[in-house]
Amino acid sequence: MPVTAMIIEEGDNVATCLEKVAKGGSVRLMLNGKMGKTLKANQAIPYIHKICIKPLKKGEHCMKYGLSIGVASKDIKVGDYIHVHNIESARGRGDLE
Amino acid sequence: MARRNGRGASSSKRLRKTWWGYPRENGDVGARNYLLVLSGTLYANPTCERVARTLRHSVALTHPLGRCQIGPDIQRTFETLVGHGQNANAGAVIVIDHHREEGCTADEIAHEIAKTGKRVEAINIREDGGAIDATAKATRIGMEMLRELTNERRQEVSVSKLLLGLNCGTSDTTSGLSHNKATGWVTDQVVKQGGRALLAETTEMMGGEGVLADKCVRPALGKRIWRMVEEMEERILACGVDLRGSQPTGDNMEGGLTTIEEKSLGAIQKAGSAPIVDVIPWAKRANRRSGLHVMDTPGHGGESITGIAAGGSQVLIFSTGGGHTINHPLMSTIRITGNPLSARLQADTTDVDVTDIFEGAPIEVAGRRVYDEVLEVASGKMTKAEILHEDNAFAINRNGPSV
Numbered sequence: 001m002p003v004t005a006m007i008i009e010e011g012d013n014v015a016t017c018l019e020k021v022a023k024g025g026s027v028r029l030m031l032n033g034k035m036g037k038t039l040k041a042n043q044a045i046p047y048i049h050k051i052c053i054k055p056l057k058k059g060e061h062c063m064k065y066g067l068s069i070g071v072a073s074k075d076i077k078v079g080d081y082i083h084v085h086n087i088e089s090a091r092g093r094g095d096l097e
Numbered sequence: 098m099a100r101r102n103g104r105g106a107s108s109s110k111r112l113r114k115t116w117w118g119y120p121r122e123n124g125d126v127g128a129r130n131y132l133l134v135l136s137g138t139l140y141a142n143p144t145c146e147r148v149a150r151t152l153r154h155s156v157a158l159t160h161p162l163g164r165c166q167i168g169p170d171i172q173r174t175f176e177t178l179v180g181h182g183q184n185a186n187a188g189a190v191i192v193i194d195h196h197r198e199e200g201c202t203a204d205e206i207a208h209e210i211a212k213t214g215k216r217v218e219a220i221n222i223r224e225d226g227g228a229i230d231a232t233a234k235a236t237r238i239g240m241e242m243l244r245e246l247t248n249e250r251r252q253e254v255s256v257s258k259l260l261l262g263l264n265c266g267t268s269d270t271t272s273g274l275s276h277n278k279a280t281g282w283v284t285d286q287v288v289k290q291g292g293r294a295l296l297a298e299t300t301e302m303m304g305g306e307g308v309l310a311d312k313c314v315r316p317a318l319g320k321r322i323w324r325m326v327e328e329m330e331e332r333i334l335a336c337g338v339d340l341r342g343s344q345p346t347g348d349n350m351e352g353g354l355t356t357i358e359e360k361s362l363g364a365i366q367k368a369g370s371a372p373i374v375d376v377i378p379w380a381k382r383a384n385r386r387s388g389l390h391v392m393d394t395p396g397h398g399g400e401s402i403t404g405i406a407a408g409g410s411q412v413l414i415f416s417t418g419g420g421h422t423i424n425h426p427l428m429s430t431i432r433i434t435g436n437p438l439s440a441r442l443q444a445d446t447t448d449v450d451v452t453d454i455f456e457g458a459p460i461e462v463a464g465r466r467v468y469d470e471v472l473e474v475a476s477g478k479m480t481k482a483e484i485l486h487e488d489n490a491f492a493i494n495r496n497g498p499s500v
Contacts, residue, residue, distance in 0.1 A: 006274055016270045016353065018455055033457065047438065048270045049353040065273065067304070069359035082355065084341070089356035091303045092333040092340025 002028040002038055005051055009066035014050040014082050021045040027079075029053060042079040050082040062087050113469065114290060117251040117476040118185075118258065118411070122214025124385075125185035126258040128411035128429055128475040130246050131156045132239050133187035135178055137194030137203045138163030144220075144228055145193050148235045154243055156187075156426050158491050163194070163201045170497030175201045177380045177493045180407025182210030182217065186427050188249070189216040189242040191235050196223045216242060251477065257291030259475060260383060260390075262405040262413030262428060263367045264297060266398040268345075269352020269418030273363025275435025275454040275463070276416035281369030282464030283414065283471060284389065288371040291387045295405050296368050299329045300344050300396035304358030305365040309391070313373040318391075321376040325393045344396055352418050352436075367416060379494055380407035398423050399492035402430065406491075412475045414467065422446045424482035425490045429474050432482065433467055446481050448474075 005015035005027045015029055021041045029036040045051055050064075056076040061068040070087045080086070119127035132155040136145040142159035149157035158181055162174045178201070182190045190210050194203035203219035210217045218238050225231040263284060265277055284294045302309055306326050310319030333340050345354045354360045374388030380403070383390045392408055394401040398421075402413055406428040415423055415432045420443025424430045433449040434440050440450045449470050451463035474480055481487075 008274070016274065046353070048436070050270065050355070064359060065362040067308075067358070067362055069304070069362065070356040083353070084350060084355055087355045089339075089341055089358060091357050092330055092344065094334045094337045095339040 002026040004028055004030050005053075007031040007053065008064060011066060012064050013052060013054045013056055013062045014064050015053050016048060017045050017051055018048065020047040021051070027051055039079050041081070042077065043081040045081045052076050052078055052080040052082050054078065112286060112465075113472050114256055115253045116256065116259065116472040118254050119188060119249055120252055120254065121185050125213070125409065126254050126411070127185035127188060128477075129186040129427070130154070130188040130249060131186060131427065132242050132246060133158065133182060133190045133427065134235070134239065135182055135190055135192045135206065136160060136163070137178065137192055137201055137206055138198045140164075140195035141193040141222060144222055144232050144235070147232045148191065148193070148239060151236050152239045152243060154247065155239060156488075158426060160491060160493050162493050162495070164198050165499050166495070167497050167500050170495055171200045173379065173496060174493050175206065177403065177407045178206050179209040180380050180382060180409070181427055182206060183213050183382065184406055184409055184411070184427055186411050186429070187215065188246040191218050191220060191239055191242070193220045193222065193231065193235060196221070216245075255291065256287055256472070257387065259287055259292045259412065259471075260408070260410045261287050261292065261294040261471065262402065262410035263294055264398060264402050264405065264413060265301070265364050265367060265416045266421050266423055267348050267352070267417050267419030268360055268363060269349065269354060269436060270363070271352075271434075271436040271455075272416065272418045273366050276418070276433045276451050277363055277366035278460045279433065279435070279451045279454065279464040279467050280367040280414050280416045282460050283468045284367065284369035284371050286464075286468055288369075288388055293383060293385075293387055293390060294371065295383055295390045295392055295408055295410050296365075297392040297394040297401045297405055298364060298396050299325050299393050300357065301361045301364035302326050303330060303361050304356075305361040308362075308365055309368065309373065312368065312371070312389070314388070318373055318376050322373075322391060325376070329395075348419050367414075377408065379404045383408045395494060397492065397494075399490040400494040402428070402490050403492050404494065412471055414471065419443070420447060422482065422487050423490045424480070424487040426488035427491075429480055430482060430490070431467075431470055431474055431480055435463070446485070446487060448480050
């Protein structure tokens with residue numbers, strides 16, 4: 001049984017997995033209540049965390065809600081687990097001043 | 098079991114247009130009719146607590162401030178205390194101070210509260226004979242106030258009399274998908290009927306400023322939103338560290354939120370599609386214009402909802418991913434969640450469960466349940482945290498040092 005992952009806006013890089021996903025587990029994308037294609041998770045993804053659905057090059061903005069939620073700190077492939085290990089915030093970065 | 102916490106209470110009836118409250122002389126309407134025992138300074142806190150413990154239907158507000166603060170900082174404390182005294186949920190107020198706190202005396206606080214027309218008395222511990230005699234005097238005055246307050250009756254009033262507070266906390270990735278969206282639906286219904294809602298949490302506008310600015314009825318208001326977020330970010334940058342860890346917090350990140358931008362874009366869903374009609378500083382009283390008002394507050398939940406209560410909100414929706422115990426002692430605080438795990442783990446303080454959104458329920462179905470709860474609570478139904486005395490969220494924001 002694939003885990004459902006919700007996409008908020010078409011064009012977003014990420015979807016939110018509604019259950020935890022095992023490495024290699026399948027994830028079925030949903031947008032506006034309609035089910036779409038199924039992906040394979042490249043790593044385990046914790047409960048309600050995000051999966052990459054559109055690849056990102058290092059330095060590119062990661063889109064959710066149709067807006068930037070930060071910048072990729074490394075290249076990210078479709079099916080990768082997305083969180084603090086590969087996305088940096090672009091705001092409130094006193095450490096970079 | 099999954100159907101507890103008010104789920105299943107949906108109906109096909111028309112949207113309620115009224116609620117039952119306590120009309121005040123100045124046109125405000127209270128959702129509660131408490132006697133407020135308000136501390137002017139930390140050294141009056143135990144006296145306030147003794148009085149409130151003795152008197153049924155009274156609420157004490159205590160804090161560590163009111164003294165050795167300078168300029169704008171003491172003014173901020175003063176305005177917060179006045180705002181709570183003026184909040185329509187307080188039917189009458191006793192303000193207690195200790196000796197003399199320049200710029201924040203019980204007399205000065207009481208003077209401002211009296212402008213609403215409600216009964217207010219000031220007690221000074223030193224002048225009134227010390228801790229025991231001051232307690233006795235305040236208790237006796239409070240008892241007579243409560244005889245009058247409890248003889249008042251609720252009256253049916255329009256939703257336009259509501260100033261609905263909006264706040265989120267312990268957010269996670271379910272926040273922007275479920276409970277914040279349901280809250281936004283409620284915001285829209287309240288505003289459509291001539292009511293007001295009050296959005297806060299400036300830190301959680303970072304990354305979503307443009308979305309909010311576009312909702313403003315005048316470009317100047319949008320500029321104020323951009324400016325207040327910029328000032329918040331400047332204060333953060335001055336600390337020389339990465340905001341991440343403080344915002345998003347540890348529990349936000351555990352809940353899957355990666356950056357402050359992501360948290361913000363979820364948080365501002367609470368605004369719905371209502372027009373922003375005013376942008377106000379911390380703890381300032383909101384004007385009477387129907388629409389969404391925005392207050393400049395930190396993301397700290399206790400401080401944020403204290404600002405909102407001082408702004409005049411009678412009822413607040415606290416929408417939470419992780420579940421929460423947060424509760425303002427004076428402003429009824431309704432906790433809602435769409436996270437199925439949190440709805441189970443924090444059921445003791447979850448008033449409305451909107452997890453059915455993840456089972457395919459439309460936002461308006463969940464939103465309708467929250468809307469009904471808002472009007473029921475405004476009309477006297479107690480929240481779980483009110484019943485449990487979970488009075489943990491009166492926290493005055495500071496902008497200066499102790500001196």
